[in-house]
Amino acid sequence: MFEKRLFDYLYQQLRDYPLEKAFGQKINNEWRYISTAQMVSLANRASLGLLQLGLRPGDKVATAVYQTIPEWVALDYAMLQIGVINVPMYPSISSREYEYILNESEAKYCIVGQGDLLDKVLAAKEKVPGLKEVFTFHEQSGAQCWSEFLSPENSDFSEVERIKSSIRPDDLATIIYTSGTTGNPKGVMLSHRNIAFNVEMVGKLVPIVSGDRVLSFLPVSHVYERVAVYLFTAIGASISFTGTDNLGGESGDLQAIRPHFFTCVPRLLEKVYERIYNKGLELNGLKRWLFFWALSLTEDWEFDKKYSGWKAFQWKIADRLIFSKWRAGLGGCVKGMSTGASACPMRVLRSFNAAGIPVRELYGLSEVAPGLSVNGFGPGEAMLGTVGIPLEGVELRIEEGPDFRPGEGEILAKTPGLMLGYYKQPEQTSQMIREIDGERWLATGDVGMFVNGPGGRKFLKITDRKKELLKTSGGKYVAPTPIESMLKEHHLVEQAMVVGENMKFVSVLIVPSPEGLRDWCKKHGVEWTTLPQMIENPKVIHRYEMLLERVNPNFSHVDQLKKFALVAEPWEAVKTDGSEAELTPTLKMKRRVILQKCSQQIAEMYA
Helix, strand or coil: CCCCCCCHHHHHHHHHCCCCCCEEEEECCEEEEECHHHHHHHHHHHHHHHHHCCCCCCCEEEEECCCCCHHHHHHHHHHHCCCCEEEECCCCCCHHHHHHHHHHHCEEEEEECCCCHHHHHHHHHCCCCCCCEEEECCCCCCCEEHHHHCCCCCCCCHHHHHHHHHCCCCCEEEEEECCCCCCCCCEEEEEHHHHHHHHHHHHCCCCCCCCCEEEECCCCCCHHHHHHHHHHHHHCCEEEECCHHHCCCCCCHHHHHCCCEEEECHHHHHHHHHHHHHHHHHCCHHHHHHHHHHHHHHHHCCCCCCCCHHHHHHHHHHHHHHHHHHHHHCCCCCCEEEECCCCCCHHHHHHHHHCCCCEEEEEECHHHCCEEEECCCCCCCCCCCCCCEECCCCEEEEEECCCCCCCCEEEEEECCCCCCEECCCHHHHHHHEEEECCEEEEEEEEEEEEEECHHHCEEEEEEEEHHHCEECCCCCEECHHHHHHHHHCCCCEEEEEEECCCCCCEEEEEEECHHHHHHHHHHCCCCCCCHHHHCCCHHHHHHHHHHHHHHHHHCCHHHCEEEEEECCCCCCCCCCCCCCCCECCCCCECHHHHHHHCHHHHHHHCC
16 A cells, blocks of 8 residues: 655656646746656756765755755655655754754755855854765855756666666655754654655545646645645646745736645735735725625634525625635635644634635644644535544544543554654654554644544544643643634734743733734824834733733633733744744744743743
């Protein structure tokens, strides 16, 4: 079962769905594509070139790009078919982290994209004795371009074919370094079979077919987008690679490509929602009223819910006047989006789905390549507030304990996608993988429970991270994620982090939304100056006090927030001042870093 090697998907496309516009990128404001046949040729030329550099199966080559490009995809397939291990690195990490990954992975070469990547890797190279050379995907001073080692098109590729035929599904395909919310990243070793399982199972659920257009803008250093690229290739979809800064507007890539599908993370959806909401705030008179009237309709939206009579007529008017514009803003052809990596706020899910933009949450980890459960696109296959039902071939169990509510516990998973282990870290591997009745199960570290859903199915609901549970000085456990998610649903809140470990009560750090707060100040006659000054304004402080009073009744007494502190400095995934970022490259909070940086504000809350 799942006998494909990952490079087989490229040859499958060549055989079954050969495309003229298979992989594209924008160069000098013009979209340029290469065909399936050209991608196969480029991959073979790169494979032979890598062999001529002295690389052999099992050797490691690191890569780093800010934006995925067809050349990166070609290099990835080139390495896969000769058994060279691709070690993709996040572009936003520091030189110190590059040094750590390059040393631990024993990468012999590194190939980087544009921006500051070459400088950061060259700075790290001084302390990486095993790294022979750094190449670039584009012409840059200070390093050779990767085109220098590409073999000519008329070369003898028999050695490539010989090694390709020897690659087995259970061979190591890649080492994915986790984004490291708690410390140094760990290298997740994934086989061809691990990833192919996800490609095959998720491929049954996505609403796209050969010839559809997909937009790819997430980093391929994360296995989530990496699997998506293999999946799109297997289906025969045309992939256009772009960056998150180029999506919106009349001249943006959404309008140019008019995609049928794309993957995203919740923070990007939140930003799109915030832009839509803020445009609504800019309207006046009847247009403003209609906008917020339509938005209010989404508050009781549910999957598969049917409306009739007057309610159905209201929805028809809202769709024609408001929601159709949202769809047009995304290109007008979107069949679906999938979102993962962290919880998506309920208001965002309701609003997009109600507007006819299908968004589905999925759940997984890098350690399972990455899928465990998914909300599907068909009737009865999705349920709000959950991360769906287990993928076919995945078995989940809930390990209950005294720290959890009845029916709740740590999620354990058995799946063909389960990693081979952490590279060079057997102790870390043994902590994550347990043997139960002779079978390997992953202890996810996530807390969840099963709830009854459509058709009598059991849907998985994530309630928190086991490692992120707070324990008050009174011995009570508090799950911060649901509280944070509810706060972030408000347009005045950009980010929120609950604190209170070993304290008498829980409090929260809030990063205000500058746009939302500026609009509130305008409406209430509060003169706007700067965000650091505004968070000291008594009227602004009172407004956030009111927000806590609104949120607290949704939680038990021990979970209710007693105090808060407003933080003017945004939490970011990339810091230009050299300090450690507060967010991981996948935009998850690094609680350890935030606790350190906000230690004074926390101390004042508990003084």
